[in-house]
Amino acid sequence: MAQTILIIDDDIDTLKLVGIMLERKGFRILASTTGEKGLQMANKEYPDLILLDVMIPDISGYEIARSIRTNPATENTPIIMFTARSQVDDKVEGLESGADAYITKPARPRELFAQINSVLKRSPQRSSSSGTAAAEKGTLIGVVSAKGGIGNSTLATNLAIEIHNQSGKETILTDFRPGQGTIGMDLDVQNTNGLIKLLDEEPGIDISDFFPDVLMEHKSGIKTLLSSHHPSDSKYITHIEQFLQIVKELPKLAAYTVLDLGPSLTPINSAVLPKCDKVLICLEPSPSNITQTRILIQDLINSGLGEGRFITILINRQRSGVQLSWEQAENLLERKINQIFTPVPELAYQAAAKNIPIIQRPEESMTADQFRDLAKLVLD
Structure with a gap:
């Protein structure tokens, strides 16, 4: 799993520009425009490094750094202050408040990357809240859309198989849609009770030993952890803590995990998407759905997800002359569509x-070729 950098800066342009540049370098980005939310994210997400502005309206960067250093859970988190304040006194106060490095804006990308890599290399091995060192983890790939019926499950299934084919590495396919699962039926997987067994456990219970019994191997070579299609199992959609525990464990078990999250920003998706290294956003070529998708993307950005994680996918399910073209869809979406x-x-x-x-x-x-192209894009 990529190292996580939390950017706390009230300048939206800085968040977008720096966030995208760092994501292209392989980092996972979280972002906040306020000090209060930034502290909450630091305490909840345990980033590998914090890139911190000084001039934040609600809480100064100095105070944020001091708060991070006095919290046992975050005291060893590397901090780089990245600010327009360039006076010697500003730098001294920043370093005394707990920053590991101080960079003045504007900075060249090479300088910023060099400082980040240098600080990460010399920082002490950071422990998780349980006190154990973080292990090497796999990549989490979330598949989401603004509405249902677009083809998320079909895409997630074929993508997981092709990622396994191209990478030759362990790949898990799961859908966090209890009571609405269709992948199990599509793959003819008879046992879809595994996810329910995990969701039945009390929050906080160590579930790591349960996975050998609940992961089902498919003849394609991937492993599956699938939702049932029994409507009564929809009651499990409120088990957010258990879903987060599952998400925490899956990257330890496979190089790649593809999550079919279904439509919209449900409580499950709002909790799980920030954990994903890549977010595949599916849409159809209709004006109403593209408008919905544009709003979904903005909501994801507002929640702190960096845009560099997004891969947008236009899915045509029906032959029709009244649907928008690729170019028209991009213009209405106001961003590049990566795969059609x-x-x-x-x-x-x-x-x-x-x-x-x-x-x-x-x-x-042609569709199989399109899945191969998408898998290459995800693996790059």
């Missing part, structure tokens, strides 16, 4: 009917 899927309703139906994902069907298809 052309409509193949017959192929999709046959894949579901025969429980053989499109990527595994013997005949070659």
